[in-house]
Amino acid sequence: MRRFKNKLALWIGALCAALAMIPLVSILYDVVKNGASSLNVDFLTSAPGVIGQAGGGIGPAIQGTLLLVGLTIIMGVPLGVLSGIYLSEFGDNPVGRVIRFLNDVLAEFPSVVIGVVIFTLIVLTFKSFSVIAGALALSIIMLPIITRSTEESLKLVPNSIRDASMALGIRRWRTTLSVVLTTAKSGVVTGILLAIARVAGETAPLVFTILGSQYFFSGLNSPMDALPIRIYRLALLPYPYAQAQGWGAALALTLMVLVVNIGVRLATRGRLYTTRSRA
Amino acid sequence: MTLHLQTEEKQPLSREEILQPHRTLENSKVRTEDLDAWYGNNQVLKKLNIEVREHSVTAIIGPSGCGKSTLIRCLNRMHELVPRARTSGRVMLDGSDIYAKGIDPVTIRRRVGMVFQKPNPFPTMSVYDNVAAGLRLNGERNHSVLDRAVQQSLELAFLWDEVKGDLDKSGASLSGGQQQRLCIARALAVQPEVILMDEPCSALDPTATAKIEELIASIKGNYTVMIVTHNMQQAARVSDFTAFLYLGQLIEYGETTSLFENPVEELTERYLTGKFG
Numbered sequence: 001m002r003r004f005k006n007k008l009a010l011w012i013g014a015l016c017a018a019l020a021m022i023p024l025v026s027i028l029y030d031v032v033k034n035g036a037s038s039l040n041v042d043f044l045t046s047a048p049g050v051i052g053q054a055g056g057g058i059g060p061a062i063q064g065t066l067l068l069v070g071l072t073i074i075m076g077v078p079l080g081v082l083s084g085i086y087l088s089e090f091g092d093n094p095v096g097r098v099i100r101f102l103n104d105v106l107a108e109f110p111s112v113v114i115g116v117v118i119f120t121l122i123v124l125t126f127k128s129f130s131v132i133a134g135a136l137a138l139s140i141i142m143l144p145i146i147t148r149s150t151e152e153s154l155k156l157v158p159n160s161i162r163d164a165s166m167a168l169g170i171r172r173w174r175t176t177l178s179v180v181l182t183t184a185k186s187g188v189v190t191g192i193l194l195a196i197a198r199v200a201g202e203t204a205p206l207v208f209t210i211l212g213s214q215y216f217f218s219g220l221n222s223p224m225d226a227l228p229i230r231i232y233r234l235a236l237l238p239y240p241y242a243q244a245q246g247w248g249a250a251l252a253l254t255l256m257v258l259v260v261n262i263g264v265r266l267a268t269r270g271r272l273y274t275t276r277s278r279a
Numbered sequence: 280m281t282l283h284l285q286t287e288e289k290q291p292l293s294r295e296e297i298l299q300p301h302r303t304l305e306n307s308k309v310r311t312e313d314l315d316a317w318y319g320n321n322q323v324l325k326k327l328n329i330e331v332r333e334h335s336v337t338a339i340i341g342p343s344g345c346g347k348s349t350l351i352r353c354l355n356r357m358h359e360l361v362p363r364a365r366t367s368g369r370v371m372l373d374g375s376d377i378y379a380k381g382i383d384p385v386t387i388r389r390r391v392g393m394v395f396q397k398p399n400p401f402p403t404m405s406v407y408d409n410v411a412a413g414l415r416l417n418g419e420r421n422h423s424v425l426d427r428a429v430q431q432s433l434e435l436a437f438l439w440d441e442v443k444g445d446l447d448k449s450g451a452s453l454s455g456g457q458q459q460r461l462c463i464a465r466a467l468a469v470q471p472e473v474i475l476m477d478e479p480c481s482a483l484d485p486t487a488t489a490k491i492e493e494l495i496a497s498i499k500g501n502y503t504v505m506i507v508t509h510n511m512q513q514a515a516r517v518s519d520f521t522a523f524l525y526l527g528q529l530i531e532y533g534e535t536t537s538l539f540e541n542p543v544e545e546l547t548e549r550y551l552t553g554k555f556g
Contacts, residue, residue, distance in 0.1 A: 092362070160399040164462070167357055168413035168469055169389030178416050182403050 031251050038248025048214050048230075054241040058249045060216045061230035064131070065256065067217065068210070068226055069200050071135035076142035076199075077192055083143070084150025084188075089176050091151075100151075107144035114140050115205030123209060129223040134210035138199040145198060149191025153184040189268055197257045203228035227253040307371075308333035308503040309354055309473060314368035316349050316358055316527075323349045325527040326368070331520070336495060336504040338518035338535065340511060342550065346527040347507040351475040354505070355391035356384040372473070389417070392471035396478040398458035400450035400465070406433075407446040409461055413469035428468050436464035437494050456487025463494065467502075474498070476506040480513065492517050511551060515539050523547045 042057060049056025087100055114137050122133040157180050165175040181188065206212075212229040213222075227249055234246035309331040316324035323346045331337050339347045352358040353366055356377060369376045377387045400409050408415075410429045419425060429446070433439040438460040442453070450461055459479060466474060476495075480488040495504055495517050508514050514521050515535060522532040523544075531538060531547040542548040549555055 158399070160395060160397060161401060163357065163360070163393075163395060164399045164401070164465075165412070165416075166360060167355065167388055167393035167395075168416075168465065169385050169387075170413065170416045171385055174416045179401055179412070183401065185403065 028254070031247065031254055034244070034247035035249075035251030038244050039251060043245070043248055044252065047216060048225075051237065051242075052239060054239075056245075058225075058227065058230050058245070058252065060213060060225040061227045061249060062252060062256075063217055064210065064213075064224040064226040065200060065228075065253065067131060067224070068134050068138060068206075069196060071131065072138040072142055072199055073196065075135060076139035076195070077146060079139075080143045080146025080195070081150050081188065081192075083147040085154060085176060085181065087147065087151040088154035089180065103144045103147050106140070107148060110204075111137075111141050111202050112204035112208075115208035118205065119208040126221065128221055129209060129211035130221045131210055131217075131224045132220050134206050134224065134226070137205040137209045138202060141202060141205065142195045142199045145195040146191055149194065150184075150188050153187025153191065154180055156187065157183045185268070189264060193261050193264055196260060200257055201228055201253065203232055207232075227256075306333040307331070308373065309505075310371040311350075311353070312369040312371065314350075314353060314366065314370060316346070316353055316366045317364065318349075318361065319363045323527050324353070324366075327524075327527070327529050329522055329529055329532060331503060331505060333503050334500055335519040336499050336506065336517055337520045337522060338514035339505065339507045339522050339524060340509075340514050340550075341524035341530075342555065343509075345524045347524055348477050350524065351393070351477060351505055351507055354473070354475060355388050355393055357388070357393065359384070389413075389469055390471055391473040391475060392466035392469065394459070394463050394466055394474065394476045394479045397482050398455055398462050400453070400458050400461050402449070402451040404450055405447045406442050406450050406453070406461060409450040410464050410468050413465060417469070429464075432464040432468040433461075435467050435494070435498055436460040437490055437497075438464055454487075456483050456490060459483060459487065459491060460494065463491070467498070471502070473503045473505065476504065478507050478509060481509060488513070511539075523550065525550070 044057060044062060045059045046057035047060055048058070083099070083103070087096055087103075090096065091100060118133050118137040118140070122136060123129055126133075161183055162175060162180060165179040166172070170179070206226050206229050210226060210229070211223040212233060213225045215225075217224060231246050231249045231253070234242045234249060237243070307330050311327055311329050314324055314327040315322060323344075327346075327350065329350075339350060341347050349358060354370055354372075354377075358364050358366060366378065368378075370378055372387070372390065376382070377384075401412060404412065407429055410432050411419075411425045414425060414428055430439060430443075433442065438457060441457060442448070442461075450458065453461060459482075463474075463479070480491050483491070492513065495506065498504070499519075506514075506517065518535045520533065521535040521538045523530045523538070523542075523546075525546055531542060531544045533543075538547065539551060542551060
């Protein structure tokens, strides 16, 4: 009976895992099936054509997404990781608790609200939709995710590791950066990747900040296209060619996120997986 | 008559002589003066006076919760890292107070190294990086200096022959006993004067324990070793002096052989014979 229960629990677990995979697989399948035919070098590199006529591509959108995500990483990752370090290592006090609470509130903000806030603060002030405004909105979305995941990863590092380092006469900041952060690197990197994937697909805040554009990059303070916006706009058009292009753009975005993920995993492999001790 | 003194003295130091506070032994390395320690409101050390000889091994024994670990954590200022922990009294290292104003605890920890109960190598670092960590993270960049320090420390810890081909392997991939010797090598690499060991063998099997005891015997000529242990046979085997602590107080302290053979205090005798603790 006990073995039966054990088996049952195992199978239920496996079944749930399989169920959870269904949406993922079906989405991937649809995206690849409908998008693969559109993908070619010309589509990926040229600017959108005239609306209503086949032809043109998503070059500006890819450029815009790369630029946006790049700027967002530059602004969001260092700040998020440092905040996470503060909360985990020095945040056991009222200030830390307030910051942690506010951070959680920020994480639950609908992204469209953040878009509107940036629209009011930046776009209206400077009287222009801009790449900077978009990156700022995405950074604000990214920040709490990275802060939280960094904090949680660092908290998993046992105190005995901190003790060992402090007892060697290594200073606190050195211990934190070179021992604790290194030990938790795998979790921190995973959190950053999730946050990048999340912001790369954000649409709503971009509509309020970078607007979308038909043209390639023309300055940080001008409107710009990005893949989610392009997908949204193409999907709204009533022409079959546009929908095919939309699927193509969706596939391109999925592949970009995938490539970033695999790339970072490969680059940090070996050093990441030694964290599992044999005990 | 007991015959356990190699020195010219015929009588072992009397209890009064050893316990007398503020008296400087010859070759005293560490001396506490009325050391109190608290965790929050819980006082774990009470006016503790103990004097430790240079280049000797001193064992600290006593029942759980008597303050053994706290005592040694006070000697390299690790105690204060625990939230709400504090101390009062003085701890003299080579005659100067490590709790004096303006003393940087980091400089004390470089002179007084520590080995913990559970082996705690840095899990993401290789064997080499573990041993080099103390030097490297304090700014040593010279490769030949690091190489030499790593080899010497691993040799002192009797680990070199077992790992010399796998210096790039993860420290966490070693066996438990090897990990503990790696931790000892890591502590030795920064060339401390005093090594504190907090039950270093309690997580190890008898073979691994024997290796560590052999190691302690071999390094004591150059270091002052203090070892907390629950294992009375171990205290008898490795130490020159033994201190018996009970409820935060030093009950008896003397040469190991005399303390084990004729304890002066009844409490000590009862503890040694397993009647409590």
